[in-house]
Amino acid sequence: MAESMTFLDHFEIWLRAYLILSLFSFLYKDNRFYKLSEHVFAGLSAGYYVGLIWQTVIVQQLINPMFDEGEWVLIIPGMLGVLMFARLVPKWSWVSRVSLAFVIGNTAGIYLMNALHGLIFKQLYATMGSISNSNGFAGVLLALVVVVGVISTLVYFYFSKEHKGVVGVTAKVGIWFIMIAFGAHFGFTVMGRISLLIGRAEFLFYEWGGSLGQIF
Amino acid sequence: MRNTLPVIIAFLAGIAMVISFFFNPERTVLGTFQENLLQWVTIVGGFTLVLGVFSIVRVNARAVSRRSDGWFYKLATVISVFAMAIPSIMPTSANSAFGKVFYSIFPISWAGAFGTGPDSIYDWLFNYVDSPMMETMFATLAFYIASAAYRAFRARSAEETLLLITACLVMLWRVPIGEALLRSIDVRIPDYINMFVMNGFNLSVQRGIIIGAALGMASMSLRILLGIERTYMGKG
Amino acid sequence: MGFWDKVSNIDRRWIYLMVAVATFFPMIVVMQFPVELTPEAVQLYEAIDNLPDSSVVMLTFDYYPSAMAETRPMSIAALRHMFSKDMKVVTVSNIPLGGPTIAEDVTRSIAKEYGKEYGVDYVNLGYRANYVAVMHGLATSIESIFKADFTGTPLKDLPLMQDVKNYNDIEFIFVVADNATIDYWISIVNAQYNIPVGGGVTAVVAPKMYAFVEAKQLTGLLGGMKGAAEYERLVKISGSATRGMASQSLVHFLIIFFVIIGNVAYFVTRKHEKGQK
Structure with missing residues (x-):
């Protein structure tokens, strides 16, 4: 931490430390410090959206282009955006469907091509390519693992046909593959959660500890 | 209308x-x-x-x-x-x-x-x-994941055991002391975990899920475009 | 109640306490361990390192504050790497909570260390809603989506953005993300516009990314704090991720210990119960 901290530096560190400890206190048991912090957190996060959307969407994308550059055509998305609020009035809520349909239809159009071109075909090419491009015993073995794994996983998640006979055996192989993959995923998830705790612990130890050291 | x-x-x-x-x-x-x-x-x-x-x-x-x-x-x-x-x-x-x-x-x-x-x-x-x-x-x-590992992570069947062993191996492989420990047993173990567990079994399952989810995404998108799927409109 | 019954029914708060002790212990006794590199991290490093100096690179801050312990060190290491090679950096965020502010704070502080000037060497575009539309829109014209940067300065007043009009002017996209936005950077921007995309993601997202790395849709991968520590080692800095690896090691061993003890207690008590019946 810095050599000498100002009162504001100390205040900022202690405020953060208080908030962190109040939220961690829930681990012992529910209490009013936790509840208050939790509700403040929810409010501030919601407030963050307002500021962000106001500055980046309403001011930068609507008000400035319309009034400064005369892009009056933007009144159309502006109106569509305002129509979204019709959802709050039950009698007129159907009007918001127009805006929703515009966003969802556009997104669906992007998703459709993105799923086919960017995901399904590319991943299938890579699966087939792993066979033709494999070198050496380990490479062939790996390619085999990949092909068998992809097919058996797809079969396992295919519920339109009963898992009996060949389908059943393939699905069973799929379970084994999925268990290994989920095990790896669990290992990674544990790692991720611990990392977040380390981030908080580092703050408390180095920054709050530094402030404590200077004060006492 | x-x-x-x-x-x-x-x-x-x-x-x-x-x-x-x-x-x-x-x-x-x-x-x-x-x-x-x-x-x-x-x-x-x-x-x-x-x-x-x-x-x-x-x-x-x-x-x-x-x-x-x-x-x-x-x-x-x-x-x-x-x-x-x-x-x-x-x-x-x-x-x-x-x-x-x-x-x-x-x-x-x-x-x-x-x-x-x-x-x-x-x-x-x-x-x-x-x-x-x-x-x-x-x-x-x-803290919750540590508690869950203690209470719920059981080797009751062959599948669960496989999941458990893989998770422990990956947890060891992803940290310096664990990797050193695995290397002390056999110097090739960390590379094998990366090659076969992550780039083999994990990759193939993730790919299967990606393809399956993308098929679902494409069909749902098509249903929305054609007006078959209308749940986004809500009631009324 | 026997010993293993007690072990089975231990108060969860003792487990929490042990986790906390294992996290703080390496900080108290100052432990640090060398980080081994994985091929995926080296691939990402080399992809950026092999770009010509002064290339324009896009760095995304697609993460919420919740994932900062894992992703912030990646952003810092990436910025240090890029600025040390005199690259021009355009940052963007597709996350409505925190991403643009984190980008602003992190980029400005690192740029200051390297004497980089805002608007000339780097620009923070900020956030726009609906990320799939944003990703597509940037392909035609960045200015059509971002008329101004995060603080409201019009793009036409920023010298760097006079040379960066769309993806054609960007050499590489380094996506730092804690969620599915990276899937779309890969499946839209890389697949449709052929821009190389590299990924630095949280540990939870990382396993899925191996499928994209092998398919050459993703150029290199950093997974979680370990990935960040690898990148720190590659750019020869000792950051918070490298420091955190000691605590990470200890807690992983503790959790493996919990799994073993939990299972032993479960099987011993179950055997005991069966014996009583």
Whole structure:
């Protein structure tokens, strides 16, 4: 931490430390410090959206282009955006469907091509390519693992046909593959959660500890 | 009208993106059209977030006015929303009409405190109050996952045992001491974990899931474009 | 109640306490361990390192504050790498909570260390809603989506943005993300516009990314704090991720210990119960 901290530096560190400890206190048991912090957190996060959307969407994308550059055509998305609020009035809520349909239809159009071109075909090419491009015993073995794994996983998640006979055996192989993959995923998830705790612990130890050291 | 118009709009907005996929947006007339369409979507999309905030304020304010259980905490939520939102929507200069009026009342030296830029109230509240809390909320999951590992992670069947062994191996492989331990047993073990567990078994299953989910995404998108899927419209 | 019954029914708060002790212990006794590199991290490093100096690179801050312990060190290491090679950096965020502010704070502080000037060497575009539309829109014209940067300066007033009009002017996209936005950077931007995309993601997202790395849709991968520590080692800095690896090691061993003890207690008590019946 810095050599000498100002009162504001100390205040900022202690405020953060208080908030962190109040939220961690829930681990012992529910209490009013936790509840208050939790509700403040929810409010501030919601407030963050307002500021962000106001500055980046309403001011930068609507008000400035319309009034400064005369892009009056933007009144159309502006109106569509305002129509979204019709959802709050039950009698007129159907009007918001127009805006929703515009966003969802556009997104669906992007998703459709993105799923086919960017995901399904590319991943299938890579699966087939792993066979033709494999070198050496380990490479062939790996390619085999990949092909068998992809097919058996797809079969396992295919519920339109009963898992009996060949389908059943393939699905069973799929379970084994999925268990290994989920095990790896669990290992990674544990790692991720611990990392977040380390981030908080580092703050408390180095920054709050530094402030404590200077004060006492 | 209530159902047909949204379906037509969804179809047109979507099919435009499908068609523009096949043409270079920079060199065709579709480019300008696509550019406008995407710009509009980002604007309308922004309003949906504000709508969410509106609902949060409405629900909490109602609870406060009725003095229902925990109203004090709900009041804290409402105050927090305004504490963050109001300074952020204030003008940061006297250039606009609103800015001129605002800074004829308040000193212009206050301008830095408003808006969303560095050193604003918004930035300060985010960095010193909101962000530490959000980080902590997720950090508490470390304790729960440790407790779950102790209580629920059981080797009751062959499949569960496989999952458990893989998880432990990956946990060892991803940290320096664990990797050193694995290397001390056989120097090739960490490489084998990366090669066969991550780039073999894990990769193939993830790929199967990616392909399966993408098939679902494509079919759902098609259903929306064709007006078969209408649940996004809600009731009424 | 026997010993293993007690072990089985231990108060969860003792487990929490042990986790906390294992996290803080390496900080108290100052432990640090060398981080081994994985091929995926080296691939990402080399992809950026092999770009010509002064290339324009896009760095995304697609993460919430909740994931900062894992992703912030990646952003810092990436910025140090890029600025040390005099690259021009355009940052963007597709996350409505925190991303643009984190980008602003992190980029400005690192740029200051390297004497970089805002608007000339780096620009923070900020956030726009609906990320799939944003990703597509940037292909035609960045200015159509971002008329101004995060703080409201019009793009036409920023010298760097006079040379960066769309993806054609960007050499590489380094996506730092804690969620599905990276899937779309890969499946839209890389697949449709052929821009190389590299990924630095949280540990939770990382396993899925191996499928994209092998398919050459993703150029290199950093997974979680370990990935960040690898990148720190590659750019020869000792950051918070490298420091955190000691605590990470200890807690992983503790959790493996919990799994073993939990299972032993479960099987011993179950055997005992069966014996009583």
